[in-house]
Amino acid sequence: MRTRLRRFVVMAVALLTATASLPAAAAQRQGRQEHPSHGGLSAVIRYTEYGIPHIVAKDYANLGFGTGWAQANDQVCTLADGFVTVRGERSRFFGPDAAPDGSLSSAAKNLSSDLYFRGVRETGTVEKLLAEPAPLGPSRQVKDLMRGWAAGYNAWLARNRITDPACQGAAWVRPVTAMDVAARNFALAGLGGQGRAVDGITAAQAPTTSTVTSTPGKQSTAAPDAKQTAEAARELFDTADMGSNAVAFSGATTENGRGLLLGNPHYPWQGGRRFWQMQQTIPGELNVAGGALLGSATISIGHNAHVAWSHTVATGVTLNLHQLTLDPADPTTYLVNGTPERMTKRTVTVDVKDGTPVTRTQWWTRYGPVVTSLGTQLPLPWTATTAYALNDPNAANLRASDTALGFSKAHSTADVLTALRHTQGLPWVNTIAADSGGHSLFTQSQVLPRITDELAQRCSTSLGKVTYPSAGVAILDGSRGDCALGSDPDAVQPGIFGPAKMPVLTDAPYAENSNDSAWLANADRPLTGYERVFGTIGTQRSTRTRGAVEDVTAMAAKGRLTVRDLQAQQFANRVPAGDLVADDAARACAALPGGTATGSGGKAVDVTEACAVLGSWDHTMNIDSRGALLFDRFWRKLTAAVPAAQLWKVPFSAADPVRTPNTLNSDAPGFTTALADTVTELRTAGIALDARLGANQFVVRGEQRIPVPGGTESLGVWNKVEPVWNPAAGGYTEVTTGSSYIQAVGWDGSRCPVARTLLTYSQSSNPNSPHYSDQTRLFSGERWVTSRFCEKDILSSPGLRVIRVGDHR
Incomplete structure (x- = not known):
């Protein structure tokens, strides 16, 4: 049986290879004959351990077909939910007041989500972007991938029974x-721009009276x-539900002189922004493995035989505002250089479940839509004299798939840079890469509004003069034509920065990012000279960045690194905040008179046991660590109660950004209260102060509790997880976001990369799938999947299963 299976695989791949090797004219004839637009697509899918598909096809349309089929097999419900969103039909099926999962926009309710996405659809926004010639619009290859993906998804639906109860x-x-x-x-590209402002776009209505109202959710004059x-702007851009760590090491630090890459993106564990793992092969054309965001036909983060790359969410502010001066006689007319321009009115109607269709009006300007808020924190009132319009350059960016395809074909980090410069498609991430030649790369090459510091200085409104320096959010005078964003000569799209303005670091011993700005990608070679909209220079770094720089600097100094060192870093679970604070906190605790502290309710609490537990804690978030949960809950309460300026005895210094601030100020108001409240909280929940972390930080899959290692953002743990606190259920009982598609990649001189991967939440969200929690259990045990990239490794998989999928009619 095993021999017959291998023979089938070899024959299938050989057939695809032969087709791909046909002379161009013959291949075109065969493509027309076998793959008309109405169907006829096919692919071979080889499944190895943990349900990872290796998809082989003879061209991009067929590769898209196999990808769509395989994604539907694992994630049909999540995918279908996302398509309801982008069609603007959530209110029709789920009701207008329910909340979307937040994967494709920040809309608080289905109705606002639908009003926005129906407007996008009815105005032909995406069609117009697809019609743009490459590189401004998608390439033919990407269009073929999307066409094939849709056909594969549909074919799966037509031929399979859905077993996911969702x-x-x-x-x-x-x-x-x-x-x-x-x-x-399009929705994914706009997450940091229009997607962040959906509620403000769909709620914006021209004022009809001069009455000032301060009612929440209503417009104010x-x-x-x-x-x-x-x-509010700082909070808006600091509280994203995605982050990441990544580090590339050059050959100067490794055992064999080749590069190494560790990618650790922190993405949602549920919903439409999950990664899904695969390998894609077009013989002689493409061979790449990694994680794709659901609904995407290309690898987002991955590796091929020569180069590996990962992304981290960047600090670049992907939007700006234009403050409009309105015509006193008509609040839907604004002035530019004294000349009136009428806003464009979009009237959108949304069907509603068990109700009357809802019709609303949106207002658009030369700069973009009028908005009355960004998120829930930042109100922007539309008055009789002033309104705000949102500029989002990623609303004209459908190029990310071409960027990903360029990475997938790259042979070096130089090729990665070339792909970025040619396509300019990444909306909100940095890129970190390493290659088999020993090169390393960090670049913040993202699509940003062309806000130079000079433009902001010259054109900011009084509000913008505050928001731009502090948060990077430019608010420009929309009444002045000389305040237009302009164009860079090397930019593919008007109004964005060209590649020459992007922060880039090449061939440093290490290049690392943990969602702070580009400044300390390498602490010995700091990046400076970029515009404020990209991020800050010389400002305090997050605890996670500080810990990461300490770790990778030590690794680079040690040298002779291998993939095993990357694996050890991923699961070291060191708590930088613990190293800074825990011992001082334990000593201050032990010095409290009578061993008691007063809680927020005014009650004296015996904290003697807590002092000993903090003192003996190993400063890790390993699942066997005792004291980790106590410190985690204490640190959350302390940092929420004590302003950062009062927390440390030694303040931040730009001259020593990795080691400052430091030294806990245990005399700060709130220290003893946080300690007492933590002890009370855990005892009330019946949780021992020295409980093992894994007994109280877990996810439930089926009837199984799976312990989860790692820790929250403020602790600074590389292996970041953000769990939900539910003491009634035993502690942290779910993870909302955190370590997701992890890869540790290197090269040993053979044709096959040395790669270890892990998809923390597993391939399928279907509880009836065998791949619903298998990699989650690996994550719990800090074990890895050995990447099967080369043919010999795929064919030797003990779990090999081969299917040929097609849409022949």
């Missing part, structure tokens, strides 16, 4: 089009407070 028998699970696939990519707006 959508079994649901009317909203329907076939999709290539336009739906492109619309999903009061001018926003500059200081409060700046603080």
Whole structure:
């Protein structure tokens, strides 16, 4: 049986290889004959351990077909839910007041999500982007991938029974089009721009009276407070639900002179921004493995035989605002250089479940849509004299798939840079890469509004003069034509920065990022000279960045690194905040008179045991660590109660950004209260102060509790997880976001890369799938999947299963 299976695989791959090797004219004839637009696509899918598909096809349309089929097999309900979103049909199926999962926009309710996405669809926004010639629009290869993906998804739906209870028998699970696939990519690109402002776009209505209202959710004619707006802007861009760590080591630090890459993206564990693992092969054309965001036909983070790359969410502010001066006689007319321009009115109607269709109006300007808020924190009132329009350059960016395809074909980090410069498609991430030649790369090459410091200085409104320096959010005078963003000569799109302005670091011993700005990608070679909109220079770094730089600096200094060192770093689970604070906290605790502290309710609490537990804790978030949970809960309460300026005895210094601030100020108001409240909280929940972390930080899959290692953002742990605190259920009982598709990649001189991977939440969200929690259990045990990239490794998989999928009619 095993011999017959291998023979089938070899024959299938040989057939695809032979087709791919046909002379161009013959291949075109065969393509027309076998793959008409109505169907006829096919691919071979080889499944290895943990349900990882290795998809082989003879061209991009067929590769897309196999990818769409295989994604549907694992994630049909999550995918279908996302397509309901981009079609603007959530209110129709789920009701207008329910909340979307947040994967494709920040909309608080289905109705606002639908009003936005229906408007996008009815105005042909995505169609127009698809019609743009490459590189401004998608290439033919990417269009073929999207077309094939839709056909593969539809073929799976037509031939399989859905077993996932999340959508079994649901009317909203329907076939999709290539336009739906492109619309999903459009939504992902706009997450940091229009997607962040959906509620503000769909709620914006021209004022009809001069009445000032301060009712929450209603428009106000009061001018926003500059200081409060700046603080809200900082919070808005500091509280994203995605982050990451990544480090590339050059050959100067490794055992064999070749590069190494460790990628650790922190993405949601549920919903439409999950990664899904695969290998894609077009013989002689493409061979790449890694993680794709659901609904995407390309690898987002991955490796091929020569180069590996990962992404981290960047600090670049992907939007800006234009403050409009309105015509006193008509608040839907604004002035530019004294000349009136009428806003464009979009009237959108949304069907509502068990109700009357809802019709709303949106207002658009030369700069973009009028908005009355960004998120829930930042109100932007539309008054009789002033309104705010949002500029989002990624609303004209459908190029990310071409960037990913360029990475997938790269032979070096130089090729990665070339792909970035040619496509300019990454909306909100940095890129970190290493190659088999020993090169390393960090670059913040993202699509950003072309806000130079000079432009901000010259054109900021009074509000913008506060928000731009503090948060990077430019608010420009929209009444002045000389305040237009302009163009860089090397930019593919007007109004964005060209590649020459991007922060780039090449061939440093290490290049690392943990979601702070580009400044300390390498602490010995700091990057400077970029515009404020990219991020800050010389400012305090996060605890996670500080810990990461300490770790990778020590690794680079040690030298002779291998993939095993990357694996050890991923699961070291060191708590930088613990190293800074725990021992001082234990000593201060032990010095409390009578061993008691007063809690927030005014009650004296015996904290003697807590002092001993903190003192003996190993400063890790390993699942066997005792004291980790106590410190975690204490640190959350302490940092919430004590302002950062009062927390440390030694303040931040730009001259020593990795080691400062330091030394806990245990005399700060709130220290003893946080300690007492933590002890009370754990005892009330019946949790021992020295409980093993894994007994109280876990996820439930089926009836099994799976312990989860790692820790929250403020602790600074590389292996970041953000769990939900539910003491009634035993502690942290779910993970909302954190370590997701992890890869440790190097090269040993053979044709096959040395790669270890891990998809923390597993391939499928279907509880009836065998791949619902298998890699989650690996994550719990800090074990890895050995990448099967080369043919010999795929064919030797003990779990090898081969299917040929097609859409022949």
